[in-house]
Amino acid sequence: MERRTFVSGALAGGVIAGIAGLIAGKRNQETQTRESAQRNGTPPVVVQDRFEWKMVTSWPKNFPGGGTTAQYIADLIESMSGGRLKIKLYGAGELVPAFEVFDAVREGTAECGHSASYYWVAKHKSFPFFCSVPGGLTVAEHNAWLQYGGGQELWDEAYGEFGLKAFAAGNTGVQMGGWFRKPIHSLQDFKGIKMRIPGLAAEVINRMGATAVNMPGGEIMPSLESGVIDAAEWVGPWNDLTFGFHKVAKNYYGPGFHEGSTCNEFMMNRGAWDKLPQDLKDIVYAACITCNNHAPAEYFARNAESLPILVNKHRVEVRNYPQDIISQMYKISREVLEETAQEDSLTNRVYSNWSKFQQLSMNYQPLSNYGFIKDRSKAYN
Secondary structure, three states, X not given: OOOOOOOOOHHHHHHHHHHHHHHHHHHHHHHHHHHHHHHHXXXXXXXXXXXXXXXXXXXXXXXXXXHHHHHHHHHHHHHHOOOOXXXXXXXXXXXXXXXXXXXXXXXXXXXXXXXXXXXXXXXXXXXXXXXOOOOOOOHHHHHHHHHHOOHHHHHHHHHHXXXXXXXXXXXXXXXXXXXXXXXXXXXXXXXXXXXXXXXXXXXXXXXXXXEEEOOOHHHHHHHHHXXXXXXXXXXXXXXXXXXXXXXXXXXXEOOOOOOOOOEEEEEEEHHHHHHOOHHHXXXXXXXHHXXXXXXXXXXXXXXXXXXXXXXXXXXXXXXXXXXXXXXHHHHHHHHHXXXXXXXXXXXXXXXXXXXXXXXXXXXXXXXXXXXXXXXXXXXXX
C-alpha cells in the first residue's frame, strides 16, 4: 500500500493540530527543564513513558485493505509518537485465530486488535450497529453517526462492559452482494443454498430459505472450491479479485443489501488504554481518524480499477438482484433489526438512536449525495 499520510475533514485536521500543539508544548517544557538544570548545575532528566503493544487482527497479514490498513495504523502511531508507542502486528492465525481477536484483547493476550464488530454479535446484539447492519448506513452516514450522532458514546458504553475501547479505523464502503455458482433469478433460487455471510445479514439470508455460514476470509476460497458453500460475499472487486473467487463462481451480484459500509475497528484493552498519557491517546485517535479516511478512498479507487479486470479478463457476469429479491431483503432486514433491538435495553437504545439518525439522513439524501448521483446518471448515461 502506498503510504499517503493525509487526513481529510475539519475534525481530523483539528485533532492533528491539537496533537502538534501538545507535542510542541511538551518540547518547550523539556527545553525549559534542560535550561533550568543547566543553570542549577545539575544534569537534565526527562522521562517519557514508552509502550510496546501487540496487535491481533482478523485479516491475513498484509492482505490488501484490512491487513495493510492495520499495519498503516501501527506505523502511523509509532511515527507520530516518536517511537514511544510501538505496535507489533500479528495477522489472523499468527497469535490467535481470526475470530478470537475480541477475546484476546479483552483478556490482555494483546493490547489491541483490528477487526469488525459484527463478528462479535454473539457477545452482544448491539455490536453490529457499530460496524454494519443490513439495510444500514453509507460510509459518510456511519461516520456522521459515530462522530456527531451519539454513536461513539454508545460504542464506548457497549464495549466498556467488556473492558474494551474502540475507534473506527477503516471502512470498505458499499460491498458487493456476493459470488454465486448459479444465477439467482427468483426467491426460489435462494432456498437451500449455503452462503458465507456474517453479522445480522446472516439471519436475513436464513429467513430467505438459505443457510448462512460465517468463516474468516482465508477459508472462503477453499470452501467454495470444495462445495462446502455455494455462494459467498467478502468485500468488493479489489479484495475478491485478490482471493480469486472468479475461478470457481462466475455470477457476481451487486450492490449488496447487507453492508452499505463496513466499519473496521481499532479495539484496545481498556486497562492498556488507560495507562497511556493523554498525548499518546490523542495520537492513537488521530491515527484511527487518518486510516478511517484513507481506507474508504483506497477501496473506492481500487474497486473501480478491479471490476473491469474481472469482467473483461476473467469473463465474470456482473448482475443485479431481481427487484422482488431486493424488496424481500430489505423487508426482512428491517424485521431483523427491530427484533434485535428487543434483546436488551442497551441494544434498544443503540437501535433507537441509530434508526433516528438513519431517517434523518434519508430525509436529506434526495437533496444531497443520492439526488446528485441520480441526476448525474440521468444526464451522462
